Amino acid sequence: MPAPEIILTASEMRRADAATIAAGTPGIDLMRRAGRAVAEAVQAMSPKGSRIAVVSGPGQNGGDGFVAATLLAEQGYRVSLFLLGSRKRLTGDAIEAAKGWAGKIGSVDDAALDEADLIVDALFGTGLTRDLEGMARLAVDRMNGTGKPILAVDLPSGIDSDTGEVRGVAVKAVRTVTFAARKPCHLLLPGRAYSGAVEVADIGILRETLEAESGGLFANGPALWRHALPKPGLSSHKYERGHTLVASGGATRTGAARLAARAALRIGSGLVTVASPPEALGVNAAQLTAVMLRGCDGPEGLHAILQDPRFNALVLGPALGVHAATRAMVSVAVHARRSLVLDADALTSFEGLASELHGAFRHAPTVLTPHGGEFNRLFKGHPDILDPESKIERTRRAAAYTGAVVLLKGADTVIAAPDGRAAINENGTPYLATAGSGDTLCGLIAGLMAQGLPAFEAACAGAWIHAEAGAQFGPGLISEDLAEQVPAVLRELLR
Numbered sequence: 001m002p003a004p005e006i007i008l009t010a011s012e013m014r015r016a017d018a019a020t021i022a023a024g025t026p027g028i029d030l031m032r033r034a035g036r037a038v039a040e041a042v043q044a045m046s047p048k049g050s051r052i053a054v055v056s057g058p059g060q061n062g063g064d065g066f067v068a069a070t071l072l073a074e075q076g077y078r079v080s081l082f083l084l085g086s087r088k089r090l091t092g093d094a095i096e097a098a099k100g101w102a103g104k105i106g107s108v109d110d111a112a113l114d115e116a117d118l119i120v121d122a123l124f125g126t127g128l129t130r131d132l133e134g135m136a137r138l139a140v141d142r143m144n145g146t147g148k149p150i151l152a153v154d155l156p157s158g159i160d161s162d163t164g165e166v167r168g169v170a171v172k173a174v175r176t177v178t179f180a181a182r183k184p185c186h187l188l189l190p191g192r193a194y195s196g197a198v199e200v201a202d203i204g205i206l207r208e209t210l211e212a213e214s215g216g217l218f219a220n221g222p223a224l225w226r227h228a229l230p231k232p233g234l235s236s237h238k239y240e241r242g243h244t245l246v247a248s249g250g251a252t253r254t255g256a257a258r259l260a261a262r263a264a265l266r267i268g269s270g271l272v273t274v275a276s277p278p279e280a281l282g283v284n285a286a287q288l289t290a291v292m293l294r295g296c297d298g299p300e301g302l303h304a305i306l307q308d309p310r311f312n313a314l315v316l317g318p319a320l321g322v323h324a325a326t327r328a329m330v331s332v333a334v335h336a337r338r339s340l341v342l343d344a345d346a347l348t349s350f351e352g353l354a355s356e357l358h359g360a361f362r363h364a365p366t367v368l369t370p371h372g373g374e375f376n377r378l379f380k381g382h383p384d385i386l387d388p389e390s391k392i393e394r395t396r397r398a399a400a401y402t403g404a405v406v407l408l409k410g411a412d413t414v415i416a417a418p419d420g421r422a423a424i425n426e427n428g429t430p431y432l433a434t435a436g437s438g439d440t441l442c443g444l445i446a447g448l449m450a451q452g453l454p455a456f457e458a459a460c461a462g463a464w465i466h467a468e469a470g471a472q473f474g475p476g477l478i479s480e481d482l483a484e485q486v487p488a489v490l491r492e493l494l495r
């Protein structure tokens with residue numbers, strides 16, 4: 001079974017480099033392997049004899065550029081090298097790497113840059129510390145301005161490795177060769193869009209070193225949770241597969257709950273019931289078949305239903321209304337200690353009241369699924385949670401604060417657990433930006449928890465399966481299609 005893909009921050013990567021060097025591999029060897037991997041990527045992109053411009057920066061990323069330039073010139077490419085700053089200012093292994101380069105060194109504002117067929121961006125990598133200004137900014141503008149394909153070394157220069165944000169200006173690469181492990185910026189937006197196709201080159205850093213330095217951040221994918229996916233046994237009966245309860249909104253707001261319920265059923269929850277306000281029973285009854293229906297009048301009604309211990313997973317929030325009664329229903333659910341997914345109105349009803357949720361979800365598996373707006377409303381007045389530049393950090397802090405797994409939606413959904421584990425989802429499609437898509441996601445996650453998946457695994461699997469279903473369906477997707485696409489995704493996963 002493939003191992004989960006570890007994503008390393010800049011400081012974790014530095015420690016992995018340092019540990020490898022301490023274990024006996026000289027740093028210059030790592031740099032030579034990095035430069036060789038870049039040269040190989042150039043060979044795959046451009047025929048021999050092409051004009052390659054390598055733009056090196058003052059740090060070790062620039063060192064990788066010198067190695068690649070030297071190899072490519074030896075292989076018959078017409079290589080020009082442009083350096084930000086002077087050769088005298090090079091430090092560390094980059095000094096040694098630059099010694100191999102016998103050719104001319106141009107300045108980054110040299111007009112000759114325009115003549116290249118392909119540009120290698122070795123300006124900055126994981127060592128970027130501040131916004132680009134002056135000549136550094138000019139260098140990036142010049143590279144982008146040529147309109148030529150750019151291959152980024154480690155990451156596109158100007159992108160912050162840990163947050164994926166643009167530090168003033170950034171290189172727009174068609175391809176990136178990174179080393180040992182992907183960095184957060186290759187998965188988070190906008191960095192992902194600037195990176196192009198990302199390839200991870202093995203430079204001799206062992207998996208055990210990556211594991212030792214990992215801060216618990218992963219790319220979301222089956223390797224992270226496939227082992228936990230439920231598969232009914234020969235003698236399984238429906239009650240062993242869990243019973244998901246989804247609370248419906250009022251008579252004119254019932255669709256969201258049905259979308260969630262249908263998704264919970266499709267993902268394998270043995271039974272699913274919509275808990276409906278009395279006035280909406282008729283409209284719900286008219287549109288439900290395999291999903292069951294129960295009358296449920298507010299918090300008291302929910303309390304009564306939850307006396308039956310077989311309801312083991314619960315969705316609260318979609319179209320439930322923003323008011324005190326919704327908060328009271330959350331409170332009932334928390335006290336009942338069932339697996340719980342809170343979304344939409346269940347989150348917005350706590351606008352500015354996050355302190356009421358401090359540690360609230362420690363006692364039962366809970367997943368909060370806010371989009372950015374809901375997240376900001378919920379944690380209003382908590383700069384410690386809202387202010388970090390990194391979406392990963394914001395999500396982790398929200399998880400630690402509430403005791404719930406937090407899934408912060410978007411094109412780069414981040415899922416974080418209170419214990420610090422986190423995953424970035426990247427298999428989605430913009431077609432998922434359609435009404436009711438989030439309601440379906442809630443149902444998938446609750447349906448997985450009903451079958452016994454732990455909250456973090458359920459949230460990660462739910463996000464991935466949701467995105468995969470959307471991507472497989474593609475153009476024309478509406479939320480009703482998502483649950484219907486789930487069986488095809490499951491067939492692949494359970495093969």
Ligand SMILES: NC(=O)C1=CN([C@@H]2O[C@H](COP(=O)(O)OP(=O)(O)OC[C@H]3O[C@@H](n4cnc5c(N)ncnc54)[C@H](OP(=O)(O)O)[C@@H]3O)[C@@H](O)[C@H]2O)[C@@H](O)CC1
Pocket residue numbers: 014017018027030031032034057058059060061062063064123124125126127128129130131132133136153154155179203
């Ligand atoms: N370590 C290893 O063994 C291996 C490392 N490898 C490679 O090393 C890369 C990391 O190298 P790194 O740490 O030297 O950082 P890097 O990205 O080159 O930038 C630092 C330089 O940029 C400067 N600078 C920063 N921000 C700036 C700004 N806004 N505007 C202007 N200047 C700015 C900063 O200067 P200072 O901040 O001191 O003024 C410093 O000079 C990594 O991405 C990978 O490619 C591989 O070879 C494998 C083995």
Ligand SMILES: Nc1ncnc2c1ncn2[C@@H]1O[C@H](COP(=O)(O)OP(=O)(O)O)[C@@H](O)[C@H]1O
Pocket residue numbers: 371409410411412413428429430431432433434435436437438439440441466
């Ligand atoms: N551009 C995109 N790329 C990938 N996934 C997206 C994109 N836009 C939205 N999504 C996903 O679609 C879902 C939308 O959820 P949400 O905003 O709650 O919608 P709704 O409230 O209409 O149900 C989330 O899972 C989100 O991650």
Ligand SMILES: [K+]
Pocket residue numbers: 061121122123124125152153154155156157
């Ligand atoms: K770079």
